[in-house]
Amino acid sequence: MTAPIAPATTSASTAPADPPAAPPPPTRARVPRRGASRAGRTLHAGPLAYGILVVAVLFSAFPFYWTIVAASRSNADLAKVPPTLLPGPNLIRNFEAVLEEADIGKALLNSLIVSGSITLGTVLCCTLAGFAFAKLRFRGRGALLAITVGTMMIPPQLGVIPLFMLIAELGWVNQLQAVILPGLVSAFGVFFMRQYLVQSLPDELIEAARVDGASTARIFWSIVVPIARPGMAVLGLLTFMAAWNDFFWPVVALTSSEPTVQVALRQLGGGYVHDQSVIMAGTLLGTLPVLLVFGLLGRQIVGGIMQGAVKG
Secondary structure, three states, X not given: OOOOOOOOOOHHHHOOXXXXXXOOOOOOOOOOOOOXXXXXXXXXXXXXXXXXXXHHHHHHHHHHXXXXXXXXXXXXXXXXXXXXXXXXXXXXXXXHHHHHHOOHHHHHHHHHHHHHHHHHHHHHHHHHHHHHHHHOOOOOHHHHHHHHHHHHHOOHHHHHHHXXXXXXXXXXXXXXXXXXXXXXXXXXXXXXXXHHHHHHOOHHHHHHHHHOOOOHHHHHHHHHHHHHHHHHHHHHHHHXXXXXXXXXXXXXXXXXXXXXXXXXXXXXXXXXXXXXXXXXXXXXXXXXXXXXXXXXXXXXXXXXXXXXXXXX
């Protein structure tokens, strides 16, 4: 006869259940400090980099500073050896001499009209042509682009005589349209906008717009222009500065009765001995509008380039 077997007891039935494990404390996301790279290393510029930057800034700013110094001095002060490097008291007097010797007010207005018209026309036409060369498919596209880029190799001086004969036939001599119309399109602008749109405009956006039934004009105004706005701003600034500083063609097509700033500056400092202080004062007046435009739009242009680019 066998003895009864006692029921087996387990430790699970007798021991109390372990409490649930506490969740780990939340960890704060580590925000990289300003100036730190993605690998976590902080990048600092050394003394050599700062020294090079300071030297570059001094070399870049010295010509403008010397213009201010020369515009505020007399012609005798500029002839001294060594020359003085501090501004003088004659700035207002030299400005008054500029206004007496040349119609600088009308010249500034004409330059603003010419430069603004050329800038608007160049930005619009070059963006249209750049979009066509970058994203549209048509016969002869490569040949036309090669011809357009090839025109940059031709010196502009070779076309002055036939261009002057053309505007003389049209009766545009000494009129602002003679300076505006030849500069409405540039080969550099077409190539620049073409390269910008190739990199920044995805083909998928154009295909999606085509599927939705958008025309080419609607695609250009609704898709291309917003994406190309940073490149258009850069091209506009470069074109405005080039048109404002242009001297060769305006001095051929215009006279002193309808001058731009560069043509008006030619009338300053006349006489047997040129008054360099008056010439530099006129140069300073002609430079201030360009510096003002760049100061107002330079930061927005750089910021638009950094934030507005779209990867294809």
